[in-house]
Amino acid sequence: MKPLQSFSRKVYSIVIAISILIEVMAVAVNSVSAQAQPTPSDDQVNVVASQIYCPVCQNITLDVCGTAACAQWRESIHEKLAQGETPAQIKNYFVQQYGDRVLAVPPRTGLNWLLYLLPAFILLAALILSVQFIHSHRVTPANSVSEVDEPTKEDRHE
Amino acid sequence: MIANLGFGFLFIAFLISLYAIATASYGIRTRSSVFTESARIAAEVEFPLISLSVVILLGLMLSSQFQYTYVFRVISQDMPLLLKITALWGGQSGSLLFWVWLLSGVTAASFMWGKTKQMKQLTPWVVIVTMTILAFFLFMVLFLENPFERIWITTAGQVVTSFIQPAGTYPVFPSAGIGLNPLLRNLGMVLHPPMLYLGFVTFLIPFAYALASLITGKSDSQWLQVTHGWSLAGWIFLSAGLVLGSRWSYDVLGWGGYWSWDPVEIAALMPWLTATAFLHSVILEERRDLFKRWNYVLALLTFCLVILGTFLTRSGVLSSVHAFSESSIGPVFFVLIGLILVVSLGLLLWRWNQLAGSGELGSVFSRESFFLFNNILFICIFLICLTGVLFPIISEVFTGQQVTVGAQWYKSTTGPLFGLLLILMAIVPLSVWGASTVKGLGKTLWKPAAVSLLIPLVLFLFGLRSWEGILGFWLGGSALCILGFDLLRTVGARSHALHEPFLAACFRLIVGNHRRYGGYLVHLGIVLMALGIIGMEFFQVQTQVTLNKGTPVSFKQFSLQFEGLNTLTLANSNEITEAQIVVNQSDGKFFTLSPQVENYPKLSQSVTIPAVRSTLAGDVYIVLVDWQPFSTSSATFRVYYNPLVAWLWIGAVVLILGGLFAFWPANPKAVSEQKP
Numbered sequence: 001m002k003p004l005q006s007f008s009r010k011v012y013s014i015v016i017a018i019s020i021l022i023e024v025m026a027v028a029v030n031s032v033s034a035q036a037q038p039t040p041s042d043d044q045v046n047v048v049a050s051q052i053y054c055p056v057c058q059n060i061t062l063d064v065c066g067t068a069a070c071a072q073w074r075e076s077i078h079e080k081l082a083q084g085e086t087p088a089q090i091k092n093y094f095v096q097q098y099g100d101r102v103l104a105v106p107p108r109t110g111l112n113w114l115l116y117l118l119p120a121f122i123l124l125a126a127l128i129l130s131v132q133f134i135h136s137h138r139v140t141p142a143n144s145v146s147e148v149d150e151p152t153k154e155d156r157h158e
Numbered sequence: 159m160i161a162n163l164g165f166g167f168l169f170i171a172f173l174i175s176l177y178a179i180a181t182a183s184y185g186i187r188t189r190s191s192v193f194t195e196s197a198r199i200a201a202e203v204e205f206p207l208i209s210l211s212v213v214i215l216l217g218l219m220l221s222s223q224f225q226y227t228y229v230f231r232v233i234s235q236d237m238p239l240l241l242k243i244t245a246l247w248g249g250q251s252g253s254l255l256f257w258v259w260l261l262s263g264v265t266a267a268s269f270m271w272g273k274t275k276q277m278k279q280l281t282p283w284v285v286i287v288t289m290t291i292l293a294f295f296l297f298m299v300l301f302l303e304n305p306f307e308r309i310w311i312t313t314a315g316q317v318v319t320s321f322i323q324p325a326g327t328y329p330v331f332p333s334a335g336i337g338l339n340p341l342l343r344n345l346g347m348v349l350h351p352p353m354l355y356l357g358f359v360t361f362l363i364p365f366a367y368a369l370a371s372l373i374t375g376k377s378d379s380q381w382l383q384v385t386h387g388w389s390l391a392g393w394i395f396l397s398a399g400l401v402l403g404s405r406w407s408y409d410v411l412g413w414g415g416y417w418s419w420d421p422v423e424i425a426a427l428m429p430w431l432t433a434t435a436f437l438h439s440v441i442l443e444e445r446r447d448l449f450k451r452w453n454y455v456l457a458l459l460t461f462c463l464v465i466l467g468t469f470l471t472r473s474g475v476l477s478s479v480h481a482f483s484e485s486s487i488g489p490v491f492f493v494l495i496g497l498i499l500v501v502s503l504g505l506l507l508w509r510w511n512q513l514a515g516s517g518e519l520g521s522v523f524s525r526e527s528f529f530l531f532n533n534i535l536f537i538c539i540f541l542i543c544l545t546g547v548l549f550p551i552i553s554e555v556f557t558g559q560q561v562t563v564g565a566q567w568y569k570s571t572t573g574p575l576f577g578l579l580l581i582l583m584a585i586v587p588l589s590v591w592g593a594s595t596v597k598g599l600g601k602t603l604w605k606p607a608a609v610s611l612l613i614p615l616v617l618f619l620f621g622l623r624s625w626e627g628i629l630g631f632w633l634g635g636s637a638l639c640i641l642g643f644d645l646l647r648t649v650g651a652r653s654h655a656l657h658e659p660f661l662a663a664c665f666r667l668i669v670g671n672h673r674r675y676g677g678y679l680v681h682l683g684i685v686l687m688a689l690g691i692i693g694m695e696f697f698q699v700q701t702q703v704t705l706n707k708g709t710p711v712s713f714k715q716f717s718l719q720f721e722g723l724n725t726l727t728l729a730n731s732n733e734i735t736e737a738q739i740v741v742n743q744s745d746g747k748f749f750t751l752s753p754q755v756e757n758y759p760k761l762s763q764s765v766t767i768p769a770v771r772s773t774l775a776g777d778v779y780i781v782l783v784d785w786q787p788f789s790t791s792s793a794t795f796r797v798y799y800n801p802l803v804a805w806l807w808i809g810a811v812v813l814i815l816g817g818l819f820a821f822w823p824a825n826p827k828a829v830s831e832q833k834p
Contacts, residue, residue: 042702042794053562058476059420061564064413066766104564106549111557115549119571122541126534133530137448137519 040081048077048087055098161226161306164214165321168255168300171207171262174200175293182282182289194282198269201285204292205266208259212246215255215305219245224332227319228252228305234337236730241343247351248338250472251303254487257468258295260352261359265292268363268388277384283370288362294494302486340758340765346406350399354426357396358464361429363388364436365461368454372505377512382440382453387821389440389457393433394817400426401810412766412781414700414798416806419565421476421547425467428543432460435536438529445591446526447517451506452533454513458502463540465495475551520592523599528586535579542571569695577633580688583681584637587644606643610636630692634685641678641685676820683813690806693776697801702783705739706792714799716778717742721750723790733757737782737793741771753782753795776801 049063054070062070062077073094080090094102106112178200185193215228220242224230232245232252247253265288269281277284299305307319310327318324341347364385371381403423404416417423436456442448470476473488519526546563553561588602613635614628622628645664653663668675703711705720712718721738728734735755742748751769758764771778777800785793 042704046702053564059418059562059564060413066412066764099560101560101562103562105567106553106561106563111553112561114552115545115563115567118545119542122538122545126538130530130534134519134522134527137517138521 040078044081045074045078048081048090049074051087051104052077052091052094053102053104055094055102061104160214161218161223161308164211164218165300165304165306167207167211167214168296171204171211172293172296172300174203174207175289175296178204178289179286179293182285186282191278194278194285197282197285197289201289202266202269204262204289205259208255208262212255212259215252216243216246218306219243222335224335225308225329226305227307227309230309230332230335232338233335234730235334236732237337237343240348241338244342244348245338247355248342248347251299251305251307253351253355254295254299254303254472255305256351257355257359258292258299260355261292261295261362264356264359264362264388265289277367277370277380279374279376280367280370280381283373284366287366287369291362291494294490298487298490302490336761340756340761340763341410343765344406344410346402346409350402350406352399353395353402354399357392357394357399358429358468360388360392360395361433361457361461361464364392364457368457369502369505372454372509375509375512377450377509379443379450382443385457386440389433389437390817390821393430393437394814394821396426396430396433397810397817398814400430401807401814405807408803409770410765410767412768414698414768414779414781414796414800415694416803419546419568421550422471424543424547424568425470428540428547429460429463429467431536431540431543432456432463435533435540436460438536439533442517442526442529443515446519447515448519448526449530449533450515451510451513454506458506462495462498462502465491465498469495470547476547521594523589523596524594525586525589525591528582528589532579532582532586535575535582539572539575542575543568546571577630580630580633580637580685583684584633584640587640587678587681603640606639607636609643610639624696627692627696630688630696634688634692637681637685641681645678672822673820676816676818676822679816679819680813681816683809683811683816686805686809686812688809690803690809693802693805694800699799700796702794702796704792704794707790710742713797715744716799718780718795718797720793723785723793731759733759735782735785737785737795739769739780739795741778751778751780753780755782772804774802774804777803 046063050061052062052073054060054062054065054067054073056069057065057067062073077090080093085093091103100106106115108116178197181193181200182197185191185195185197218226219229219233220239222229222233222235224233228249228251232249233242237245245252247256268284268288304321307321308323309330309332310318310320310324311330312318312324312327317330318327323329364381367381367385371377400423403426407413407418408416433456436453439449439453439456443450443453469488469491473491475488517526519530521527546568549563550561553559585599585603588606589599610632614632617628617631649660649664649667652658652667653660656663658666699714701713703713703718705711705718707720707722710717710719719740719742721740723735723737725733725735733756735757736752737754739751739753740748741751749771751771753769754767756765756767766781768779768781770780777798779798779800781796781798783794783796
């Protein structure tokens with residue numbers, strides 16, 4: 001029995017030692033990862049804040065908004081960066097709290113697609129219309145060419 | 159009592175506008191020139207009448223009659239005289255009265271100094287259009303945003319505002335007023351609104367003549383000749399208004415920039431875009447009998463956008479759809495916009511077939527084609543801006559979700575189009591009207607284009623690695639090279655043909671062709687402005703830093719040294735906190751900057767006044783962000799280096815001067831001398 005007891009005691013000791021080692025390593029890793037999150041600078045905070053619009057003011061980003069509420073939100077960004085959150089996570093937090101209006105551009109969902117498709121549609125329509133206009137108004141190059149513009153009546157405000 | 163008189167003058171002006179509409183209509187029906195003349199005189203009388211009302215309101219403001227709501231809101235006794243006058247357009251009802259006053263002034267001027275004799279057939283219709291618009295605005299000022307309203311208090315202690323004393327109330331005589339919003343207490347705001355409003359109201363004249371021309375079916379280009387000066391004047395005022403607004407933003411708002419793509423800014427930019435397209439397309443109708451319909455569209459659209467912009471900024475619809483429904487003037491504005499749009503579109507469709515021009519495009523590479531592309535680009539930028547401004551409203555109406563369309567979206571969608579405009583601006587001076595081939599164009603273009611290639615090369619050799627920046631500088635530089643090349647070429651040709659000395663030929667050519675060379679000066683201004691914009695967009699550097707006394711911090715080629723912080727409490731209990739920073743340059747020279755924060759405790763508002771050191775190379779721009787109330791040994795600042803931004807303002811001045819030069823009538827003698 002004794003050897004068995006001795007063996008089991010050894011195993012127990014090893015398990016305890018490994019557990020303690022794992023615990024110590026975990027603490028060490030945690031502390032290393034905590035050290036990898038240095039206090040974010042004002043510039044780092046402003047980079048994130050410049051991508052978020054003030055939820056209460058009109059068309060002003062958090063980095064330049066002078067209200068006390070915005071100062072608190074900047075502080076909140078500072079804390080979240082210090083906790084290791086990414087800019088995307090921080091933006092998501094603000095969206096969940098205050099809605100899509102805090103984003104510099106609306107997310108590409110639902111009706112918001114209109115905002116992304118319309119400029120392309122406008123350009124396409126302009127291209128088609130100009131080609132059509134040129135096609136319908138173009139003549140064979142027979143007109144006279146004037147190198148220097150002469151003043152029109154309007155130049156003289158007649 | 160005196161306020162009643164002010165209201166009375168406005169009411170009489172309102173009745174006279176209705177009289178002018180009725181008389182002009184009767185004159186048209188009976189073909190009686192007597193009634194038309196009476197209507198025209200009535201329209202001219204509006205200006206002095208409304209002026210009296212404005213003078214009375216100013217009198218109430220300058221004598222601090224705080225029992226009047228408007229005076230109470232915008233005047234405080236500590237405000238200097240200039241700001242008290244500025245307060246006329248510092249609040250909603252006062253600025254609407256100011257708008258009406260300018261509108262009546264421009265209308266009267268157009269009848270007094272305009273070419274009404276040449277346009278007899280159009281005059282009664284012009285009276286009807288201008289007086290209808292004026293009547294609408296007078297209605298709003300009289301019944302919805304009356305600047306002569308008084309403050310009353312009910313026996314229950316409730317404060318009410320009304321022009322006529324409500325039953326069961328007695329008048330209140332406050333001893334002090336709130337005063338003008340601190341953000342508006344700046345020279346930029348003194349000049350910005352009058353310029354912008356003048357630009358807005360001046361576009362009423364081309365709009366009125368375009369409508370009159372459509373109604374009468376007199377669809378020749380005469381209406382354009384009559385209104386060209388007005389369109390150009392409106393464009394100059396609007397440009398000046400936009401630039402002054404940008405400068406105010408740069409000087410007062412303390413965010414390091416000048417244009418934030420705010421919907422209020424874009425509301426003013428949109429009519430400028432269509433007006434610029436209009437000024438170019440008018441040339442096509444004059445030279446090539448092209449774009450006849452399009453010119454009507456642009457003249458009508460520009461004024462529609464003026465009203466839309468005023469509606470967007472006044473009705474509260476931009477902040478929320480709910481604010482719009484609560485606004486007193488929002489629905490009336492909505493009716494006015496609807497009316498203008500329906501009438502304009504209806505008349506355009508009615509006359510569409512008669513408006514076809516007989517002109518033709520010489521070739522795809524002709525100057526008229528480039529003008530076509532120019533117009534298309536301006537309209538695309540306008541439509542994109544309109545999408546961005548209206549989308550948050552559309553989203554809120556249809557989904558209930560408030561969204562923001564920020565600067566990032568506008569920059570990415572309109573930036574490339576502005577770049578294309580720069581390319582066009584570079585090519586157009588060397589293109590020719592009528593028949594033109596790519597070979598011919600290339601032949602004239604290659605020399606200045608080759609010279610301009612030195613620009614990216616030199617920039618690269620000097621270490622510039624931002625391809626967007628290099629491209630932008632190259633486009634701007636190309637335009638500059640081509641402008642210079644074209645001027646030298648034309649002056650050389652004249653000098654050779656007329657045997658004139660080069661400088662004399664240059665002077666006579668420019669003086670004899672104000673419109674063309676005014677346009678060149680405007681283009682030069684645009685190129686210089688583009689330099690500033692590129693500098694800010696691609697090369698701005700910023701940092702936020704806490705400075706401690708005695709510990710210099712490096713920023714770019716500068717060393718920033720915090721010297722201290724003082725807080726001064728003024729007699730009116732406002733506080734000014736000012737920091738001193740010595741900025742040492744790499745060459746051993748130094749300068750001191752003193753950013754401030756003005757605190758208005760009565761208004762619970764602070765204004766950040768940045769300190770700026772401006773040079774042609776760039777601005778050092780420092781904003782005081784934060785400090786400890788009981789310690790002056792450190793403070794936090796936001797420091798910007800804004801490269802080349804001074805060129806933006808220099809370019810803006812050149813642009814305005816170019817506009818004025820183009821506006822100024824040329825000397826006919828010089829013109830006749832110019833012809834070889």
